[in-house]
Amino acid sequence: MPELPEVETIKRHLNLLLTHDVIVKVDVFYRNIVSNDKDFETKLVNQTIHEVKRSAKYLIFILDDYMLYSHLRMEGKYFYDELPDKHTHVVFHLKSGHKLSYHDTRKFGRFELVDKKDGLTYLKEQKKLASDPDSMTLDEFYQGVVNKSKTIKEILLDQSVIGGIGNIYANEILYSAKIHPAKKGFLISRNEADLLLKTANDVLNLSIQMGGTTINTYESLGHKGLYQRHLNVHGKTGEVCTRCGSIIDKVMLKNRGTYYCPTCQKGVVIGLTGGIATGKTSAVNYLKKKGFMVIDSDEIVRNLYKDEAFSQMIGKKFNALNEGKLDKKLLSSIIFKDNKQKRLLEKIIHPIVFSTIEEAVSKSFEHLIFLDIPLLFETKFKGFDTSLLIDTDESLQLERLIQRDHLRIDEALDRINSQMSLVKKRKLADKIIRNDGSLKALYLKIDDYLKGFSI
Numbered sequence: 001m002p003e004l005p006e007v008e009t010i011k012r013h014l015n016l017l018l019t020h021d022v023i024v025k026v027d028v029f030y031r032n033i034v035s036n037d038k039d040f041e042t043k044l045v046n047q048t049i050h051e052v053k054r055s056a057k058y059l060i061f062i063l064d065d066y067m068l069y070s071h072l073r074m075e076g077k078y079f080y081d082e083l084p085d086k087h088t089h090v091v092f093h094l095k096s097g098h099k100l101s102y103h104d105t106r107k108f109g110r111f112e113l114v115d116k117k118d119g120l121t122y123l124k125e126q127k128k129l130a131s132d133p134d135s136m137t138l139d140e141f142y143q144g145v146v147n148k149s150k151t152i153k154e155i156l157l158d159q160s161v162i163g164g165i166g167n168i169y170a171n172e173i174l175y176s177a178k179i180h181p182a183k184k185g186f187l188i189s190r191n192e193a194d195l196l197l198k199t200a201n202d203v204l205n206l207s208i209q210m211g212g213t214t215i216n217t218y219e220s221l222g223h224k225g226l227y228q229r230h231l232n233v234h235g236k237t238g239e240v241c242t243r244c245g246s247i248i249d250k251v252m253l254k255n256r257g258t259y260y261c262p263t264c265q266k267g268v269v270i271g272l273t274g275g276i277a278t279g280k281t282s283a284v285n286y287l288k289k290k291g292f293m294v295i296d297s298d299e300i301v302r303n304l305y306k307d308e309a310f311s312q313m314i315g316k317k318f319n320a321l322n323e324g325k326l327d328k329k330l331l332s333s334i335i336f337k338d339n340k341q342k343r344l345l346e347k348i349i350h351p352i353v354f355s356t357i358e359e360a361v362s363k364s365f366e367h368l369i370f371l372d373i374p375l376l377f378e379t380k381f382k383g384f385d386t387s388l389l390i391d392t393d394e395s396l397q398l399e400r401l402i403q404r405d406h407l408r409i410d411e412a413l414d415r416i417n418s419q420m421s422l423v424k425k426r427k428l429a430d431k432i433i434r435n436d437g438s439l440k441a442l443y444l445k446i447d448d449y450l451k452g453f454s455i
């Protein structure tokens with residue numbers, strides 16, 4: 001699909017050919033292309049083409065009484081003085097004797113003829129089209145990004161936020177700015193928005209200078225673009241990142257081919273843990289509500305036991321079968337009495353849980369992935385980049401546990417002491433969030449923590 005630089009190139013070529021020429025006759029061979037405007041041909045007769053302008057991916061023919069908007073969509077092309085074929089849907093006959101033909105193999109392109117008085121505001125009001133990157137302020141762009149939970153890649157493609165960027169340039173801009181394509185809009189800092197806007201202009205301007213990108217069928221009135229020689233990631237799966245030497249990868253993100261460097265645009269896997277009753281579950285629920293991916297190790301274990309063959313095997317191995325079925329209560333009492341048995345069970349279960357986690361991480365394409373692992377430090381699992389401890393004061397922990405589970409003090413202390421101490425966990429954690437106030441205070445601290453993943 002032609003994006004801003006390609007449409008700008010077409011605009012420049014059209015201006016060289018059409019300025020001051022007059023339309024004398026129009027043939028329309030496929031009515032949908034002209035938005036079923038029944039007066040399209042008659043209105044255009046005797047209209048002078050004063051200039052061709054562009055906004056985002058729209059071409060705008062400035063006529064005497066009208067503005068003619070042309071959107072090429074997937075495959076729309078213009079030809080000058082070429083004989084029509086079956087894909088030619090509109091022909092403009094000009095006073096100079098020349099012909100401008102509109103050609104579209106997919107038939108998705110559209111013309112819209114608008115009265116000149118409504119023409120200037122048409123795209124903004126009727127199409128909800130945002131400004132081009134070069135006429136957009138940082139404030140405008142930042143406001144369009146920061147309140148969205150969509151990914152930054154989707155936001156860059158959203159023509160109501162920023163005009164003219166399609167899949168090729170979104171991939172290139174995010175690579176140049178070293179931003180993960182799946183980063184959520186609300187995590188984009190003002191600095192990053194500034195960087196993205198500047199990078200967008202640099203990338204688009206260089207491409208305009210090169211006449212756009214010709215990798216599929218794009219050409220502008222017979223001219224092919226040269227920006228494909230400057231592409232860093234788009235279409236480069238398996239090639240080497242020129243910046244860091246990693247191999248460029250491709251994933252599908254909301255059905256769009258997304259090319260990126262796994263090192264320059266790295267996602268982060270966060271091991272999340274806590275102590276008993278420190279508030280990890282509240283943190284997890286908040287993260288899920290904000291749309292983050294959280295992999296729950298306890299759930300993986302529960303699913304494991306749902307597998308009949310697995311629970312049979314465990315039941316036999318630990319003598320915990322009751323009427324031929326695994327008795328979970330019996331199993332817990334066996335392993336809590338005997339540390340050796342406990343370690344044996346862990347030796348069976350932990351590797352399965354870890355490989356399930358690692359598989360889920362490798363299959364997903366997320367900027368941040370949280371692993372909810374109560375025994376993060378005890379198990380010596382290494383499949384995360386950074387760890388986060390939800391922590392609280394020991395007396396508060398005891399108080400919360402007694403209230404939550406209706407326990408006596410000695411029972412609560414027994415349960416707390418059966419785990420790795422908070423003192424030890426604090427030493428091992430990369431970051432600590434102290435949960436010693438209200439839920440709202442916890443959420444604000446999590447928001448602050450998330451801001452640490454932006455520049």
Ligand SMILES: [Zn+2]
Binds near residue numbers: 241243261
């Ligand atoms: Zn790289």
